[in-house]
Every structure is written in structure tokens, then in C-alpha cells.
Amino acid sequence: MSWFRRKQSAENAKQRLQLVLIHDRTDLTSAELNELKDELLQVISRHVDIDRDAVRIDFEHDGRAQRLVADIPLRSTTRRRTG
């Protein structure tokens, strides 16, 4: 972005509102949301090896319906199950 052009505020308003509305609608604060993500990752990593740096957990909305979408890449493992 150019130094000579201030960022237009409408985009800023929209992004802030998107976050605020998620918290309002779910009654989750951002701290609680982070806690949820941490716990979710803990449970999953107890069973499989995951790439924590590449994890994405976000809210998506379709109209007024909201969903929590998690993209959790698994690390490839050399260990083979031999039964």
C-alpha cells in the first residue's frame, strides 16, 4: 500500500464488524475462542502428529449461519502400522 494514500475506512469497518459480530453471535470472547482452538489442537495432537504452524481455525458465515472451520494439516510419519 502506498505511503501517500491512507487506507480507506470502509474496509476497516467491515473487517472489525465481521469479528465483533462473530463474538456477539456466539457469545465467545476472543480469549475464549483462542482457548477453544488450543484445546481442540491438544485433543487432536494426542492422536495424530499435526503441523501446528500451518493450522487454520476460523469462523465462516453463510447468510446468518455460522460454522467453525478447521484446516489442520497432519505431519507425514515414517512409522508404519504393521498390525
Add this chain to the structure above:
Amino acid sequence: MAAQVVTISSGKGGVGKTTAVANLAVALATDGGRVVCIDGDIGLRNLDVVMGLENRIVYDIVDVIEGRCKLRQAMIRDKHLPELYLIPAAQTRDKNSVSPSDMKRICDELRLSADFILIDSPAGIERGFRNAIAPADRVLVITNPEVSAVRDADRVIGILEAEEKHSPSLVINRLNPNLVKQHDMLSAEDVLDLLGIQLIGIVPEDEGVIVGSNRGVPVAQDPKSRAGQAFRNIAHRLKGEEVPFMDLDKQSGLWDRIQKMTGRR
């Protein structure tokens, strides 16, 4: 046609609920509809001044509820439109003087002799708001393209969903097309995307609205007013007619015409 009870709410105050009720009422009554407006803001009566009827009030809605007068006696006839009536709010009472079942009873009585009953909800999400939505067949949520108004509209929509009211329709009021073009105001598309309900109208910012309320003559009576046209379009949509949305970029100012002629726009 069966009467339709339409409640206008917003959550936040000052976004244009009362103006919208007055203008929709005028637009519907001009087309020959029998319209009754109810001011639901007990203690903060306002619809009467916006409609220019403040000097005609004898009885109010609490007088009806407490049996001091007949419903008919509290209905104030408009100065210009013989089929338009206002039932004013009480100014000296508190909002607990009215209950949701009182509102339902009054609306059921009015349904027999009206085509549209428009209820002006108070700001907030408490008793007065609950009273205003109780009898509604349809709720219009009105907002401005501005963060606090959109947030409060979302709360109201959430409550209406929880109450399992028929899905509300959105009115975006005071949109400034120039600011939107500069990307310094949320566009109608932005607001719709955030709130995720059906759109029923976009009203451009218009100085005439203030002039109209100064005079007690809603702009819907002015055929040249852009905001008036937007309200008239919403009135048609309330009647189930398909009306295309206005082109808000279209300006009629001299400067714009000069720019158009010289090919700068």
C-alpha cells in the same frame, strides 16, 4: 386484503425509525391504503411531531389500555390523508404501562378496519421493543452504514430469530453514495453481507428529511425527494410489488450534469 402489522425496529437510537414509520405511512396512505401508526416509545413520544400532529392529541395508547377512552378516540386523523391515523404514545407514563398482550389486543381490533398497522419501536431491546414486536406480522430492521448501528441491528435480528418471528427485512438508511464511492462508508452490499437478511430498501442521505420533520411533513409527500422516492418504493414492496432498487449514483445536480456533458463521469 388482510391487514398487515409491520414493526420498525433498529436496536440503536437515532438511525431513522420514526422517520421511516412516518414516511412509509404517508406513502401507503397516499396510494389509498388505510393506515394506522402506533408510537411504541412510551415516555419518549416522537412520531406525533414528525407527522405534524402534536397539537391534536387528546388521548394516547395508555388511555386506551387503561379504559379511559375508546380505541377510536385515541386515533388522530392526519391533516392531509383522510385514511391515515396515529395512535400516540403516552408521554408521562413508563414503558411498563403497556404489555405485549395489550399490543396484540389493540392490533387485532385495528386489523378489522385497516390495511396496514405500522409500529414505531423504541430503541433498545427491552420491554418497549418486546411490546412492539409482539403483534408484528413482519419486522423491518433499519440501520445506517455505520459500525455501531450495524452491530445493534445484528443483535435485534438475533433476538427476532430466537423469537421465531418471520425473518426480518433490512432498510439501510442514510447511505451517502459519494462516501461509498470513496470507500469511506460501508456499501449496501457490505451491510447485507454482514447482516445476512433480505433487503427491502436503501434510503440515500437527504437534507430534505430534516426539512420535512421540521415542518411535520414527511418527505414521502415530496415527489422530487430522493429519500421520499426510496420510502415510496419500500411501501410498494410491503404490498408485495416488485420495484427495482434506485440507482443511487444518479445525481441531478448541475455540476454532475456539466461533468457528464464534458465526459468526466
